[in-house]
Amino acid sequence: MAGADSPSAALRRRDLCARGIRLAGKMRSDVVDLLDAYVEQQGLDASASVAAVEGLPPAAVERWDEQTGTQRLLENLAAYRAFRALLAQMLEEQREQLGEADAALGRALAAVLLQVSAFAYHLEELLRLESRGPPSEEEDGPPPQPRGLFEQKLRGLGVLRELAQWAVRSARDLRQLAKPGPGTGSAPSPAES
Amino acid sequence: DIHIQYERVGADVTMKCGSMDWDATVTWTANGTDIDESHLNGSYLILKNVDLTQSGQYSCYEGSSWHLKYQTYLRVGTPPREPVLMCRSNNYPKGFYCSWHLPTPTYIPNSFNISVIHGTKEMVCEKDAVPKNRCHIRYLQLFSTVKYKVTLTVTNALGKNFTTLTFDEFAIVKPDPPESVVAKPVPNNPRRLEVSWQNPSSWPDPESFPLKFFLRYRPLILDQWQHVELSDGTSHTITDAYAGKEYIIQVAAKDNDIGTWSDWSVAVHATPWTEEPKHLTTEAQITETTSASTSSFMVPPTTKICDKGAVVGSGAVAVCWTAGLVVAAYSVLFI
Numbered sequence: 005m006a007g008a009d010s011p012s013a014a015l016r017r018r019d020l021c022a023r024g025i026r027l028a029g030k031m032r033s034d035v036v037d038l039l040d041a042y043v044e045q046q047g048l049d050a051s052a053s054v055a056a057v058e059g060l061p062p063a064a065v066e067r068w069d070e071q072t073g074t075q076r077l078l079e080n081l082a083a084y085r086a087f088r089a090l091l092a093q094m095l096e097e098q099r100e101q102l103g104e105a106d107a108a109l110g111r112a113l114a115a116v117l118l119q120v121s122a123f124a125y126h127l128e129e130l131l132r133l134e135s136r137g138p139p140s141e142e143e144d145g146p147p148p149q150p151r152g153l154f155e156q157k158l159r160g161l162g163v164l165r166e167l168a169q170w171a172v173r174s175a176r177d178l179r180q181l182a183k184p185g186p187g188t189g190s191a192p193s194p195a196e197s
Numbered sequence: 198d199i200h201i202q203y204e205r206v207g208a209d210v211t212m213k214c215g216s217m218d219w220d221a222t223v224t225w226t227a228n229g230t231d232i233d234e235s236h237l238n239g240s241y242l243i244l245k246n247v248d249l250t251q252s253g254q255y256s257c258y259e260g261s262s263w264h265l266k267y268q269t270y271l272r273v274g275t276p277p278r279e280p281v282l283m284c285r286s287n288n289y290p291k292g293f294y295c296s297w298h299l300p301t302p303t304y305i306p307n308s309f310n311i312s313v314i315h316g317t318k319e320m321v322c323e324k325d326a327v328p329k330n331r332c333h334i335r336y337l338q339l340f341s342t343v344k345y346k347v348t349l350t351v352t353n354a355l356g357k358n359f360t361t362l363t364f365d366e367f368a369i370v371k372p373d374p375p376e377s378v379v380a381k382p383v384p385n386n387p388r389r390l391e392v393s394w395q396n397p398s399s400w401p402d403p404e405s406f407p408l409k410f411f412l413r414y415r416p417l418i419l420d421q422w423q424h425v426e427l428s429d430g431t432s433h434t435i436t437d438a439y440a441g442k443e444y445i446i447q448v449a450a451k452d453n454d455i456g457t458w459s460d461w462s463v464a465v466h467a468t469p470w471t472e473e474p475k476h477l478t479t480e481a482q483i484t485e486t487t488s489a490s491t492s493s494f495m496v497p498p499t500t501k502i503c504d505k506g507a508v509v510g511s512g513a514v515a516v517c518w519t520a521g522l523v524v525a526a527y528s529v530l531f532i
Contacts, residue, residue: 032454064341068290165342172367172454173340176290179405 017133021182024126025175031119032171038112039164045109046157054162061086063169068176076177077131081138083170084124090163091117097156120167123174130181200269203305203354204247205276212242214257215267222260228253247273249304274305276356282349284362287399287459289370289406289452290339295322295362296331297349307353316343341366370456372408373397375431375448380467387440387469390414393432394448394462411449411458416442417466428453443468 043050061083065071071079091113098110128138151159204210214223219239225232236243244251257267278300286293295311311332313320322332342365350359375394383389392412396403407429413422416439427433438444447461 029454062342064338064343066338068339169340169342175454176405179407183404 013133020130021178024178027123028171028175034116035168048161054158057159057162060166063173073181074134077127080174081127084120087120087167094160202269203272205355206273207246210244210247214240217266224258226256249273272305274303277303277351277358279358279360280349280351282360282362284347284369286370287373288401291401292335294333295347303353305353307351310350312348314346367455370452372450372459373399374459374462375450378448378462378465380446380465382470384470388438390435390438390467390469392446407453408450409453414444414446416444438469441471
């Protein structure tokens with residue numbers, strides 16, 4: 005395997021970043037559309053505040069500009085793996101809830117889940133280029149507790165909102181990563197002036 | 198002792214002459230001018246239904262000695278109405294600023310207090326020296342879904358008022374307009390204009406936070422704008438300009454992913470390249486030297502003044518006519 009700083013690795017990184025950025029952009033756009041449809045279908049108030057959702061990775065980050073490339077990749081990967089599980093759970097609940105009425109919603113959810121998986125794969129590839137390799141996936145957590153319908157809907161709202169934030173953050177993270185310069189790997193990226 | 202007295206427009210004001218008894222003989226002046234006795238109740242000065250013009254220095258003098266017994270500055274004004282508050286991030290992701298003003302003046306000094314809360318955390322908005330009525334805040338967190346709540350309270354001697362703004366991080370992102378917009382004609386291309394511009398200098402990191410742009414252009418003689426959205430790059434070539442027409446061009450910017458469009462940039466004017474009239478002179482001179490028998494004029498091959506695509510309204514017809522006349526005139530001279 006080529007060393008982290010070899011020209012071919014640099015090209016591959018740039019290529020993965022560029023594709024990842026496009027994917028993040030598409031994902032965000034689809035999640036925003038899905039959010040609108042979800043809010044309407046589920047009869048929710050778009051501005052409803054949602055209590056902290058267990059297992060939901062917050063996109064909010066302090067000193068974002070000071071993160072190293074590896075930190076960015078690891079945090080993103082952990083987040084998207086979590087979203088993969090959360091969206092799969094939402095899909096499951098969706099299927100149990102209603103049949104035909106929400107078929108379109110179910111399809112949109114599945115499409116986003118696919119994009120989330122694809123993005124996670126991109127991140128794993130980028131981590132392999134860092135000669136770090138992606139961390140192994142955690143074992144499945146305890147089975148989800150039974151939740152009331154309304155609680156499920158609110159959780160879904162929280163998940164989609166946070167995913168929309170992550171999609172924006174991820175595009176920024178990848179752009180930082182794609183910047184030419186010393187050590188996007190272990191050396192700290194230049195702090196904001 | 199300097200006294201300042203604030204009173205509402207329309208109020209009735211009673212001024213006492215310091216510690217003088219009610220029945221003392223006094224003279225009051227307003228800005229040095231004696232006040233008529235009809236406004237006095239004993240030694241008290243009564244001003245009914247005060248208006249803004251009655252603001253000023255009021256002095257009270259003891260009757261016989263003309264000693265100054267009391268002096269006050271009367272400031273007539275109003276309590277503040279609900280202030281107008283605006284918050285915006287033109288330097289994302291560094292931070293944002295909030296600015297405010299009162300919808301109507303109070304005519305007396307006001308003080309402003311601003312509080313910014315993000316979730317449970319209180320943040321400090323540092324006041325700017327210039328302009329006044331503005332403060333800025335650095336983002337401590339990015340990509341947060343938690344809303345910001347900004348409360349502005351305005352207080353003066355006659356009352357207070359406040360307003361609150363709630364928003365999320367992405368919603369207030371609005372870059373400044375693009376800078377250094379330049380539009381140039383393209384040589385030998387009568388329908389093209391090359392436009393270039395720069396990212397606003399206040400936008401700190403266009404590499405990680407790229408901007409997209411919106412260009413609008415129209416000939417001065419028309420009202421309808423043409424629009425082009427550009428997802429990257431800071432230049433664009435207009436290829437459908439009307440030949441010979443002066444254009445007005447503007448550009449706006451927006452973060453690629455979030456927020457709203459900037460205001461339009463300063464407008465620039467440009468006219469596409471047109472054939473130089475002196476080419477006709479050159480051809481006419483050649484006609485003179487080569488052959489005296491040539492009876493018809495030769496139109497320079499590059500002349501496109503009467504190009505179909507260039508015809509816009511009645512103006513273009515005049516251009517065609519004039520060009521033909523010029524060419525004909527030269528030819529007549531040299532036959």
